[in-house]
Amino acid sequence: MKRQYLYILFLLPLLLACKPKAPTHVVDAGTADFTKFIAIGDGHTAGYMDDGLSLDGQKNSLGAMIQQQLMMAGAPAIEMPWMSDQNIGLSLNGLSRLILGYKTDCQGISSLSPVRVSLQGETSALTSSAYNPSKKYSNFGVPGVRMIDMVSTAFGNINLPQHNPFFARMSKDQFNLPGSGNYSSVQENIFDGGYPTFCSIYLGIEDVLPYARSGATQHPMSPLAGFPGVGFEESLTQLCEQLYGQNVNAVIATIPNISDWPFFNTIPYNGLTLDAEKAASLNQIYNPIGISFVVGANPFMVADPNAGMFGVRPAVPGEKILLTAPLDSVKCNQMGSIFPFRNEFVLTTDELATIQLRIDEFNAVIRQKATSYGFALVETGDFYDKLTTGFAYNGATLSAKFVSGGAFSLDGIHLNPRGNALLANEFIKAINKKFSAKIPLINALNYNAILFP
Amino acid sequence: MKVMHQRRLLVCIGLLFISMGFTVANAQGFQVNFQGQKQQGMGCAGSGLIQDASTLFFNPAGASFVSTSQVNVATTPIFANVMYVDSATNEMYRTENPVGTPLNFYALVKPKRIRRLAYGLSVTTPFGSTVQYEPGWIGRFAITRLSMKVFHIQPTASFKITDNISIGAGFVFSPGSVNLQKDLPVQFNDGTFGHAEISGAAMGYGYNLGVYYNPGGFLSAGLSYRSGINMSVSDGQVDFTVPEGLAPNFPNGTLSASLALPSVTTLGLNIKPNASWNIVADINYVGWNTYDTLAFDYATNTSSLVDTKSPRMYKNIFAFRGGIQYAVFDKDKVLNVRLGGGFGFSPVPTGYLTPETPDGNRAYFTSGISYEFNKHFSFDASIYATKITRADTNLETQLSGTFTTIAWAPGIGINYNW
Numbered sequence A: 001m002k003r004q005y006l007y008i009l010f011l012l013p014l015l016l017a018c019k020p021k022a023p024t025h026v027v028d029a030g031t032a033d034f035t036k037f038i039a040i041g042d043g044h045t046a047g048y049m050d051d052g053l054s055l056d057g058q059k060n061s062l063g064a065m066i067q068q069q070l071m072m073a074g075a076p077a078i079e080m081p082w083m084s085d086q087n088i089g090l091s092l093n094g095l096s097r098l099i100l101g102y103k104t105d106c107q108g109i110s111s112l113s114p115v116r117v118s119l120q121g122e123t124s125a126l127t128s129s130a131y132n133p134s135k136k137y138s139n140f141g142v143p144g145v146r147m148i149d150m151v152s153t154a155f156g157n158i159n160l161p162q163h164n165p166f167f168a169r170m171s172k173d174q175f176n177l178p179g180s181g182n183y184s185s186v187q188e189n190i191f192d193g194g195y196p197t198f199c200s201i202y203l204g205i206e207d208v209l210p211y212a213r214s215g216a217t218q219h220p221m222s223p224l225a226g227f228p229g230v231g232f233e234e235s236l237t238q239l240c241e242q243l244y245g246q247n248v249n250a251v252i253a254t255i256p257n258i259s260d261w262p263f264f265n266t267i268p269y270n271g272l273t274l275d276a277e278k279a280a281s282l283n284q285i286y287n288p289i290g291i292s293f294v295v296g297a298n299p300f301m302v303a304d305p306n307a308g309m310f311g312v313r314p315a316v317p318g319e320k321i322l323l324t325a326p327l328d329s330v331k332c333n334q335m336g337s338i339f340p341f342r343n344e345f346v347l348t349t350d351e352l353a354t355i356q357l358r359i360d361e362f363n364a365v366i367r368q369k370a371t372s373y374g375f376a377l378v379e380t381g382d383f384y385d386k387l388t389t390g391f392a393y394n395g396a397t398l399s400a401k402f403v404s405g406g407a408f409s410l411d412g413i414h415l416n417p418r419g420n421a422l423l424a425n426e427f428i429k430a431i432n433k434k435f436s437a438k439i440p441l442i443n444a445l446n447y448n449a450i451l452f453p
Numbered sequence B: 001m002k003v004m005h006q007r008r009l010l011v012c013i014g015l016l017f018i019s020m021g022f023t024v025a026n027a028q029g030f031q032v033n034f035q036g037q038k039q040q041g042m043g044c045a046g047s048g049l050i051q052d053a054s055t056l057f058f059n060p061a062g063a064s065f066v067s068t069s070q071v072n073v074a075t076t077p078i079f080a081n082v083m084y085v086d087s088a089t090n091e092m093y094r095t096e097n098p099v100g101t102p103l104n105f106y107a108l109v110k111p112k113r114i115r116r117l118a119y120g121l122s123v124t125t126p127f128g129s130t131v132q133y134e135p136g137w138i139g140r141f142a143i144t145r146l147s148m149k150v151f152h153i154q155p156t157a158s159f160k161i162t163d164n165i166s167i168g169a170g171f172v173f174s175p176g177s178v179n180l181q182k183d184l185p186v187q188f189n190d191g192t193f194g195h196a197e198i199s200g201a202a203m204g205y206g207y208n209l210g211v212y213y214n215p216g217g218f219l220s221a222g223l224s225y226r227s228g229i230n231m232s233v234s235d236g237q238v239d240f241t242v243p244e245g246l247a248p249n250f251p252n253g254t255l256s257a258s259l260a261l262p263s264v265t266t267l268g269l270n271i272k273p274n275a276s277w278n279i280v281a282d283i284n285y286v287g288w289n290t291y292d293t294l295a296f297d298y299a300t301n302t303s304s305l306v307d308t309k310s311p312r313m314y315k316n317i318f319a320f321r322g323g324i325q326y327a328v329f330d331k332d333k334v335l336n337v338r339l340g341g342g343f344g345f346s347p348v349p350t351g352y353l354t355p356e357t358p359d360g361n362r363a364y365f366t367s368g369i370s371y372e373f374n375k376h377f378s379f380d381a382s383i384y385a386t387k388i389t390r391a392d393t394n395l396e397t398q399l400s401g402t403f404t405t406i407a408w409a410p411g412i413g414i415n416y417n418w
Helices: A003-010 A055-059 A062-073 A186-191 A209-213 A232-245 A276-289 A327-332 A349-373 A380-389 A417-434 B002-018 B037-041 B060-065 B244-249
Strands: A037-041 A098-104 A110-116 A139-141 A198-202 A249-253 A272-274 A296-298 A301-303 A312-314 A376-378 A391-393 A396-398 B070-075 B079-086 B092-094 B103-109 B117-132 B145-160 B165-188 B193-213 B219-226 B229-241 B253-261 B264-271 B277-286 B293-298 B308-311 B317-330 B333-344 B362-372 B377-393 B400-417
Touching (some): A003 B317, A003 B333, A062 A139, A062 A198, A062 A417, A139 A186, A186 A232, A209 A349, A249 A349, A380 A391, A380 A417, A396 A417, B037 B362, B117 B165, B145 B193, B165 B229, B165 B253, B193 B253
Parallel strands (some): A037 A139, A037 A198, A198 A249
Antiparallel strands (some): A098 A110, A272 A296, A301 A312, A391 A396, B070 B103, B070 B400, B193 B229, B253 B293, B317 B333, B333 B362, B377 B400
C-alpha cells in the first residue's frame, strides 16, 4: 500500500459537515384563508391588561398574537386603534394602568404591590377618534363588550351614558354629534367595507364577569334567551349566520371558569390572622352569638342578611373574597372581623354556582354553534384549568397565582403578554387541527410577564 | 539532552492545563472517551492491545506489558456544535461552545530490578462537559451554560503474575469543578431576566482494576473495571441576579450537591493476524443508573428558593468500539495508520433528555496515525467525528424539540520512551 493512500485514509472522518444544517419548515394555511383576518372579542382580544388599555398591551393582545402567527400564512398586517406610545394606559374607569411598585400600608410597612403608573389615565384617547377610513381594523377587540352588545347601536353612541368609550373611538361614526345621524353597531363596523375571510371570536366573558366582579351585587348577567341584542344565544346565532352566509371561516372560544382567576383567589377565605390578644377581643364580641376565633388563621367575617339577627357569619371554604377588598382596612380598621366584608367583596357558594351555571349554558351554545357552522373550537376552560394547576413551559413554571404565577396581569383578570401568547397558541392549535393548517406556535417566553422594580 | 526534553515536556503540559474545559458530544452522557491517541484512531478501542502508557487508564494491568519507561502527553480539542429545533415554534438555536480540550498525561516507570513490575501516574479527564447556548435561547430557564470538569489523578501499579498474565490496580483522586448558569423567569423593569449561577469545587475517590492476558501470539485480551465515583460539592456558591424587589426571595449563599460518575467495565480483545495488522474490539458496560437525580440543597431556603431534585433516571448502557491498525516498517521507523468506529447507546431515557447533556444513541468514526521518529520519540494523531440526533420532550421542563450535534475532535500526542 502506498503511503499517500494511508494519509488519505486518515483524513476520511473530515467528510462530515461542520455544523448541523438548519431544517426548513413548511407553513401552510390549509383549507383556511387568512387574507382578510379579523379578531373579534373583548378586552382580552384588545390587549386590555393591568387594568388598562395601552399601546404595549395592544401589541401583546390575544388578537395581535394570533394574527402575528397567521401572518406567516397570509394574514394582513395588524391594524388596531393604537393608544399613545406613552403607555400610561386607560382603564374602564379612566385610571392609568397598574404596575408593580412599592406601597406603604396603614401600618407604615412598605411592600411590593400593584400601583397606578400615573395619577390619571390616557383620557385624551376618549376625545379623539382613532378611526381611519383608509385603514380597516383587523382587531375589533373592545374592552367590556358583551355578546349581546354586538348589534347594539347604543354601544358607540357617546350621547348615551351606557356607551363604551373604547368602541366609540374606533367606530366609523367618529363621535357623531347629537342628532347628526345614526350610530352603528360593532358588527356593522366589522363588516363595513367587505367581509373578512377568517375571524377569531372570543366573546361572552363580559356577559358574566361584571356581575362576578361586583360580588354579584350589580351588572346582571346576560340572559340566555331573547332576541339578538338581548339574549346570548340569538346574538351569537345572528353573528354566526352573517359569517356563514359569506363563507367566512372562524375559530371560536368558550368562556373560561372566571372564578379560578387570581382576582377571586388571591385573598383566602380564612385570611384573618390573629394573635392571642386580637382573638380574645373578637371572642368577647362574637362568643355571645356562637362564633369563636382562634390564634392563627380564621375565616373572615362576611355580611349575610340570612345569617341570624346580626346578618354576619364567618366565610366558609369555597367562598371567594375579591381582590377589591380593602386590605388596609383589614389591617388597621378591623374590616373582615369586627366589621364584616360587605357583599360586594364576597362571592358566596350560591352565587358562584349561579355564575357557573350561566357559563355552562353559554358554553353549550358556543360548542353547538362551532359544530353546526364548522368553526374551530378553543376550550379555554382546559387552558385555564392547566394554569390553575400550574405547569412547566420550556423550563419555566406558570400558574394562575397572582403576580408570582407569571401569566396573569396585575388586575388578576386579564392575562399578561406571556399569558396571551400561551392562550393564542391554543387558538393556533385549534385552527391547525380544524383546517389542516401548519402554523407554528409562539414562544411565549419571548413576551413579558410581570416586571419587578 | 534528556533534561532538555523533560523541560520541554513540562512546558507542553503547562500549556495544555491553561485551556482546560471540555465539550459535550464526545461520548455517552458526559463521559469523555479521549484518553489515548492510539485508541482514538481505532474507534476508542484498545483495552486488549497495549501500545503505550495510556494503558494506565484503559487497563492498569497492561502497564507491566509496556516494554519501556515512558511519558505520554496528548490533547484532543473538541469542536462541538449543537442545534436545537423547538417542535412547537420551529425556532432554532445553536450552542456557542468554547473549544474543549481534554488532556491526558501518563508517566510509566519500569524498575530495572523488578522487570515484572510497572508503576505510573496518570492525569486524565474522563468526564466533563462545557455547553453554552446562544443568548435568549428557548431553554434559557433550564440552562444557559454548564461547565463541568473532572480530573482523575491515578497512581497505579501493575504486576506480571506469569509471563502471560498481569494484574493492575490504581487509586483515583478525582477533583473537579462545576459551574451551572441559567436565567430565571423573573423580569427587571426593562424586561431583562434574572440569572442564577451555581459554582463549586468537587472531590471524589475511586479505583481502577484490571487483568491482562497476552500469550504473545494471535490473541490478547484485557478486562478492566473503573469504579463509580461520587463527586460531592460541599461548599458550593449560588449567586442570583434578580430585581431589588425580589432580592429577599433569592438570597445568595452556599449549597451542596453531588454527582455520581458511573462505573465502567471494559472487555477488550486484540487479534493480530501478522506483524502489520491489529484488529481490536472493546465492549464497555457503563453503570449510569447511579445518576438518577440532580439535587441542589441550598443552605437558605425561601418561598421562591426551594431545594431542587431533578430526575435524570439514567440507565446502564453498552457501548461497542472497534478498529484496525496497519503498520508500515521502514528500517527502525514505524508508521501506523488506524481506522475505527463505534456505537453507544444513550443512558438518557425518553422523557429525560436535557439541554445540559443533549445525548443520543450515537455512531462515530475515527482515524489515526502514529510515527516513530526513533526509539525514543513518537508522535500520534487522531480524528474523531460524530453526528447525533435526538428528539424528546423533557417531562420536568416540557422542553420539546430535536437536538442535533456534530462534533469533531482532532487529537495529537507525543511519547518519550527510555
